[in-house]
Structures are given as C-alpha cells and as structure tokens.
Amino acid sequence: MSGTLFCLTEEKSNEVRQMPKDAHGLDHVDRKLLELLTQNAEQSYADLGLAVGLSAPAVHERVKRYKASGRITAVTAQLDPAMTGKRFLAFFHVNTIGWGKSDALMCIATLPEVEEIHSVTGDTCMILKVRMESTQAMEALLARLYALPEVVSTKSYVALSTYLERPVQAGVSASISEG
Template sequence: MNALRHRLKPAAKRRPGRGVRLAKHRAICDCLVYIRFVKLIICKILFCILRFIPNDVKRDPGRKQPMTGIDEVDLAILRVLSDDATATNVAIGKQVNLSGPATFERIKRLKNDGIITGSRTEIDPHAIGRPFLAFIFLKAKGGLKKKQVKELEKIPEIEEIHSTAGQFSILLKVRTRAAADMEDIFERIYAIEGVESSETIITFHTFLSRAPHIP
C-alpha cells in the first residue's frame, strides 16, 4: 500500500534552467532599450520642428483658436492695412512688434473670421474719365427685394446699393462720364419691376472719402 501511495504522488514541477531565465531577462532589457530609443528619436524630431517656429508664434498672447474677438495687436494691423493694403507681412510686423510669420497668421485669421473682407486699389475717377458722381434715392413698391438688387447690380455705373429707412427704400451711388449718361441709367432703373419714383443728388466735389475708423 505504501508503495502504491508513493507512486501516486504528483511529480514535482521543474524550475526553468538558468539559461532560460537569462534569455527572458535579455529580451525584456532589449524591449526597454528599444522603447527608450524610439522616445529619443521622437523628442529629437519635435525639438527640430520647434527650432524653426518663431517665439512670438509659439507664445502669442493675443492668439485665439478659434478667434472670438480682436485685440490691440489686431487693431494695430488693421490700422496699417487701412493706410496701405499693399504692405508686406514683414513691414506690418515691424510696426506691431511681431515677426512676419506671426503677422501672416493673424491676417489669415482676420480674413477667415470675415473681419478683413478684401483689398482693393483706389483709383482716381477723374483719371479714367468718370468724374460725375450722383446719389439716387429710389422708392420701390413693397420695399427693397432681392430680385431688384440683382437687376441693379447689372448696371455697371452703380457702385453701391443701400437699403434705407424713411420715404425711400433704396440708395444708389452712381458714377458716370457726364450728366448726360444719367438718362440711359434711369431708363434701365425704371425698367426694373417695382421701382416707382426717384430723387437724385448730384455732387460737385468730394472732400472726404476714407476707410472705417479703427479705434
């Protein structure tokens, strides 16, 4: 009976040899070394990228993403552009204490937010033979409508179209070669459905014409 019990005893588990343990230890060490190597490479890449970013772009106190308003630096940029829309980013940056790239990013955001709507070259109307300037008030039946605006936009002599309150509903800024050209313009205006009457103001001289005031 004792011999049978001795045979039924479970065999003792063999511990792995020293060589196996050393192999596992080396594999773990190799993995750790590889991970550290990858981290080092990533850090070097990020460091190289940050070296080429100007400090005022990395730490721009007025920078907002997305922009919810404009700060003093933005207002300063707008003042420069209102005086000279052809100014370069570097030239603007010197006046507002920013680098060229930082100035470019701010102007880009101002355009994306609809604050800067475009840039145009101012032309002397007398130099191109368009010295006659008039403002026309129109009374339209039922008020100003989109269809009427689209028809007015087809008349090239009309520079501006405004919706107004009061006796008249539309204000037009018209520039032509001479007063005689107004007859043809009125024919096209009264051909638009809904236009009932008009009143015209002729200007002799423009004393002031400037961009919106920037506080």
C-alpha cells in the same frame, strides 16, 4: 530632510500671452494692423510688424486669420475716378412698390456705374451710389431704373466735391459726447 535637495524651477510655458479682445474679438494690435492695411495693403509683413511690435510671421498669421474669418473680404485697387473717365458722382434715392430688394431691382448691381446699394429707413427705400461719365450717362441710368415696374420715383443728388471717401475703418472712436 537632510541630504534631500529640493529644487525649485521656473515652469516654462509655450503659451502666447493673449491680449484682451473687444466684443468683436479684436485686440488693439488687430485694430492697428487692419487700419494700416486699409491705408496700404501692399505693405510687407516686416513693415507691418515693425509698426505694431510683432514679427513678420506673426503678422502673416494674423492676416491669414482675418481673411479666413471674413474680416478682410477682398484686397482691391482703388481707382482714380478721373483717370477712368468717371468724374460724375451721384446718389439716387429710389422709392419702390413693396420691398425694394426684388430680383429685378437687384439686377442693377451688375451695372458698372452702381458702386453701392443700401436698403434704408426714412422717406426712401434704397440709396444707390453711382459714378458715371456725364449727365447723359446719369439720364440713361435713370431711364433703366424707371423701366423697372417696382420703381415709383427717384431723387438724385449730384456730388460737387468729395471731401472724404474711404473704406471701412478698423479704429474705434470715443463718443463725441464723451469728448
């Protein structure tokens, strides 16, 4: 072996170190980025990168992946209900004959007063979140519901105050019982 040089070199890798992902394919940086975007979707990629320890191009790539995968379904403006004349918030429990998701009943999704439609278990078939100008508008919407042959009855709950209203959150909380 004399005269032969053995050189040990450190192998360089172009692979990016992968962070552990949860059951939904998200790592802690993904969750933090999604949280920041729900707070303000107009932040620059540079600002987001500073907040999570990534470069602006890396954040941009992640956001593109979120959109392509359907994790981010839309970027929208949240309107102030009072500034649009829709201060009146209510929830309708709607009982129907048979399955509540008929074509005729689902047509109410086109009404601008209807913000959410949920099929639920329990003592009602569907819950609607509706926002209107007045009690007269509520009465008119109820009349439209009762004009549908599937609708048997409704219960209405008018919101007096709203303490929390926000979009889906990306964070994961520990169970209350673990606290």
